[in-house]
Amino acid sequence: MNNQKKKILAAAGVTAVVVSSCGKYEDGPNFSLLSKKSRVVGTWDMKTLTDSQTGATDNFCQNGAYCVEITMDKDNKLTQKISDGSYSYTYTGTWDFNDDKTQLIWTTPSYTTSYEIKRLTNKELWLDDDITATDGEIYKLETK
Numbered sequence: 001m002n003n004q005k006k007k008i009l010a011a012a013g014v015t016a017v018v019v020s021s022c023g024k025y026e027d028g029p030n031f032s033l034l035s036k037k038s039r040v041v042g043t044w045d046m047k048t049l050t051d052s053q054t055g056a057t058d059n060f061c062q063n064g065a066y067c068v069e070i071t072m073d074k075d076n077k078l079t080q081k082i083s084d085g086s087y088s089y090t091y092t093g094t095w096d097f098n099d100d101k102t103q104l105i106w107t108t109p110s111y112t113t114s115y116e117i118k119r120l121t122n123k124e125l126w127l128d129d130d131i132t133a134t135d136g137e138i139y140k141l142e143t144k
Contacts (some may be wrong), residue, residue, distance in 0.1 A: 024102060026118050036101050039122050043071045044141040052128070052136035070141065078106055115139070 024036075032039065046068035050057045061067035071079040078095040082088065093108030103114045104127060115127035123143050130136035 024100075024117075025120050032121070034122055036097065036120060037074070039120050040072050040095075040097075040104070040125070041074050042122075043069060043144045044125055045069055045144055046139060046141050048140045050138045050140070052130065052138055069144070078108070080108075 046060045048057050048059055066084045067082070069081040071077075071081075072095045076094050076096055078091075078093045080091040080093075082090075091108045091110070093106060095107075096105050097103065098105060098114065101117075103116050105112065105114050113129070115129055117126070118128050118138065119126035125141040127139045127141070128136065129139070
């Protein structure tokens with residue numbers, strides 16, 4: 001195989017990777033070289049919760065008040081730590097994507113819930129609970 005054909009094949013391979021990662025989520029990113037799983041895996045702090053009907057926003061973990069930390073590891077283990085100054089508790093379970101990777105499914109001994117992924121970067125994760133709840137809230141998380 002000559003060098004020209006090798007360059008064309010290499011360019012086609014890179015294009016396939018980029019195109020397969022394009023535009024799945026409403027709020028982006030438009031493309032990423034990182035897999036969806038590698039972007040989800042990590043420890044996340046909940047920053048805000050916005051009611052999609054009223055626009056009212058609650059901020060989390062300001063001055064130590066009501067903090068939510070969510071860890072999703074590469075083996076699909078889920079840990080949610082919730083604290084509010086005088087108390088804290090931890091939920092454990094599993095996480096996974098639905099078939100087309102547009103939703104995150106969290107399962108604990110107490111519940112299973114699905115969230116529509118609105119944005120997924122390696123630093124931001126926006127989730128919409130409108131799939132399972134009638135109030136439609138958007139959770140915005142950032143990596144630790």
